[in-house]
Amino acid sequence: MPVPILTAHDAAGHVHLIIGSNPLASARCTKSIECGAKAILIAPPEAQLHYSLIKKVEDGQVEWRKKTFVDKDLQSLGRQEVDHVVDAVFVTLGGKVDLSAHISTLCRKLRIPVNVADSPSLCTFALLSTHSDGPLQIGITTSGKGCKLASRIRRELAATLPPNFGAAIERLGGMRRRIFEEDHRRHDLADAGGDNSDDDAQAQKASFNQLVTDSDHDAAKTRRIRWLSQICEYWPLRRLASISDAEIETILQSYNPTSTFVQSPLGVQFDISTSLSSTPKPLIILAGSGPGSPHLLTIATHRAIQIADVILADKLVPAPVLDLIPRRTPVHIARKFPGNADAAQQELLEMGLEALQQGLTVLRLKQGDPYVYGRGGEEYIFFREHGYIPMVLPGITSSLAAPLFAAIPPTHRNVSDQILICTGTGRKGAAPAPPPYVKSQTVVFLMALHRLSSLVDSLTGVTPPDAPSNSSPNPFPWPKATPCAVIERASCPDQRVIRSSLAQVVSAVEEEGSRPPGLLVVGWSCDVLKSTGGATWLMEDGFRGFEELFTGNNKIRELLGEL
Numbered sequence: 001m002p003v004p005i006l007t008a009h010d011a012a013g014h015v016h017l018i019i020g021s022n023p024l025a026s027a028r029c030t031k032s033i034e035c036g037a038k039a040i041l042i043a044p045p046e047a048q049l050h051y052s053l054i055k056k057v058e059d060g061q062v063e064w065r066k067k068t069f070v071d072k073d074l075q076s077l078g079r080q081e082v083d084h085v086v087d088a089v090f091v092t093l094g095g096k097v098d099l100s101a102h103i104s105t106l107c108r109k110l111r112i113p114v115n116v117a118d119s120p121s122l123c124t125f126a127l128l129s130t131h132s133d134g135p136l137q138i139g140i141t142t143s144g145k146g147c148k149l150a151s152r153i154r155r156e157l158a159a160t161l162p163p164n165f166g167a168a169i170e171r172l173g174g175m176r177r178r179i180f181e182e183d184h185r186r187h188d189l190a191d192a193g194g195d196n197s198d199d200d201a202q203a204q205k206a207s208f209n210q211l212v213t214d215s216d217h218d219a220a221k222t223r224r225i226r227w228l229s230q231i232c233e234y235w236p237l238r239r240l241a242s243i244s245d246a247e248i249e250t251i252l253q254s255y256n257p258t259s260t261f262v263q264s265p266l267g268v269q270f271d272i273s274t275s276l277s278s279t280p281k282p283l284i285i286l287a288g289s290g291p292g293s294p295h296l297l298t299i300a301t302h303r304a305i306q307i308a309d310v311i312l313a314d315k316l317v318p319a320p321v322l323d324l325i326p327r328r329t330p331v332h333i334a335r336k337f338p339g340n341a342d343a344a345q346q347e348l349l350e351m352g353l354e355a356l357q358q359g360l361t362v363l364r365l366k367q368g369d370p371y372v373y374g375r376g377g378e379e380y381i382f383f384r385e386h387g388y389i390p391m392v393l394p395g396i397t398s399s400l401a402a403p404l405f406a407a408i409p410p411t412h413r414n415v416s417d418q419i420l421i422c423t424g425t426g427r428k429g430a431a432p433a434p435p436p437y438v439k440s441q442t443v444v445f446l447m448a449l450h451r452l453s454s455l456v457d458s459l460t461g462v463t464p465p466d467a468p469s470n471s472s473p474n475p476f477p478w479p480k481a482t483p484c485a486v487i488e489r490a491s492c493p494d495q496r497v498i499r500s501s502l503a504q505v506v507s508a509v510e511e512e513g514s515r516p517p518g519l520l521v522v523g524w525s526c527d528v529l530k531s532t533g534g535a536t537w538l539m540e541d542g543f544r545g546f547e548e549l550f551t552g553n554n555k556i557r558e559l560l561g562e563l
Contacts, residue, residue, distance in 0.1 A: 006128070008137060011087065012036035015078045018062075019043070019069055019103065020092030024117055026053040028090040029062045031127065037087070040077055042069050069099065074110055088113045088125075095119025120144035131158040134166025135173065162241035172232065172240070175248050179224045227335060233516075235333055236319035282356040284383050286376050288369040288395015291402055293491035294320045295546050300393045301365075308363035310355045312348045314374075316367040316517045318492055345375065349382050356388050364390075367517065369397040373423055373446050397421075399444040402490035403521050405545060406497045407529040410442040416525040417441075424448020424455050424520070434458040436476030442523035449486065449518045453506045459522070460502055478502060483526040488518035495543035499532050508537035 016032040018025050021043040032039040033056070041057070043049065045066035049057070056062040065077075078086040089107050091100050095118055104122035107114035116122035120143070128139030129150040140154040162168075232240070285304045290296035297305075305311070305324050311331045313322060325331055332351055335344045352362045370376030370392055380390050399421045403410050410419045418441040425447045426432040431454060435443055448455050457463070461477030480503035488496045496515050500508045502522065532538045 004126070004141070004143065006139060006141070013079070014038070014087035015040060017042060017073065017077060017086045017089045018092065019090065021047040021049045021053065022092055023050045023052070024092040025090075026050045026056065028092060029053065029056055033061050039063070040065060040086075042067065042073060044068050069103065071106055074106060074112060085110065086112060089115070091116040093117070095122055129154040133161075135169050136166040162238045165237065165241045168241045168243055171243060171245070171248060172228070176225070176228055179228060183224065230315065231333075234315040236322045238319075238323065239331070239333065282359050282388060283361045284352060284356055284388050284390045285361070285363045285393060286366070286370045286379055286390045287363060287393035288366050288374065288397070289317050289321045290396040291368060291398035291405075291490045292318045293546065294324060295549075296396050296401070296491060297321065298393060298395065301395065304363050304393060305365070307361060309360035310351075311363045311365055312352055313365040314367050317365055318489070320492070349379065352383070353386055356383070366395070367398070369395040372397040372399060372421065398490050398517075398519060399446055402487040402519055403442075403444065405490050405495060405543060406485055406487045406521070408485060408521055408526050409528055410444070410521075410525055412525050412528045415440070415528055416523055419444070421446070424451060431458065434474045436474065437478040439524065442521065442525045445520040445522070448520050449509065449514060449516065452509055452520065455520070456502050456506055478522070482522060483524060483531065484520060484522040485526050486518055486520055488515040491543060491545065493543055494541075497540040498537055499526065499530065499540070500537035501532075504536045512539055
């Protein structure tokens, strides 16, 4: 069955024809009025109108043409600017009435969108079960298979959203417009940040986390819109919903396009003076939150989340983990985006130090493991030099967990007897030396997807454009046929795996877009349990690896409850 295109249609000023006089006709008129369209009801004068429909007619909201339908109504009751052709037709008579099929056929010939109640085969469009909250519109459809189920799904999805989320979206939209106008006026930008306002992207562009260097002056001009895009992608919805006008003003001032990074006052992000902790001795905890799913937190890290007075979190710590933080606990999410990592890192360190000096327990919450490309060692040294010895709690590193959740065994007899964990980006964005090809080795690249093309070039023996001038091609290049996989948001419900080869993986990511955070796994172990089967690339979307543990097996669920 072909998948229908779901669109948000601007119907303001349009003419909608509603045929029938039953309660459904009243509901269709209500929908048309809500979207700013003119509702014209066609029903004979003797028709028994539903009481709610009578009220709309009396109030002038609905125009009742007291007549039976004739074919020329479709081309005579519409707007003058479209030669009087109506914009949409709603038939509420049901699919078994001959007139319904006749109207549907006419509308199809005239290319007029038509909806016939209880008859999907006669419809060219369907109305979704919708949740509306200001600018936020959520629509659910079961493609005519179960309208009551669509309504339930819509209710349950809406119930998971923070209260007043529509107002927060309105506030963020105003912030985006203000940034665009100010930066456009200041720098005469053609496209401030390249932030596409369309909602149809299933993933971010492949350039979403593209490296920004100090010499990239154009990127510096758009740092505010880039950071706004980052917080919309990474901040938990609960945090976005609570953003205040004061915080928005601070964001706008802190990332002034004409200046360097400016730290915001602590009080804007959290008020550590109102902490509820009674712990007299300051404590700094460096903890890993694992690859993404809160089910993979260690018990020690979960305990640290509960007792901390202040939490300083990486922007990549996913929302389900942040949702475990007690509401009383102030949280600051790292304002890291390409080109601002060092300044944002320093801001977190200073915040942590100030909280420690006030005798508080500070949790520095990181994704993965603190010591696996998490700058945990640097932070340990920083706090130790200031007189505070950190407690370090390990986390499951994504470099080993992500391949597992993508059905890739990094070691496998007769295929791979070595694992190499590398960074795809060196200090200040420098390109690190590529590892030589070893057929029996599986290589996991972290922080690599923003420069995937250059990385693949360096692996396969081509000198990438961003390589140092004195660099030489990889003396032991990797075959382009080597299988690889891009794994994004490992262990989260929206996990995605793109299986390909070094020859095609760049094209695959450019085509499918980016869903950070992600990593690249390269080696013949990628083909052990699953392969592309000869396809250029395969994409696997979604992860349900823990369902059986928490929903399917009562005995396992009871044991987990005891823990």
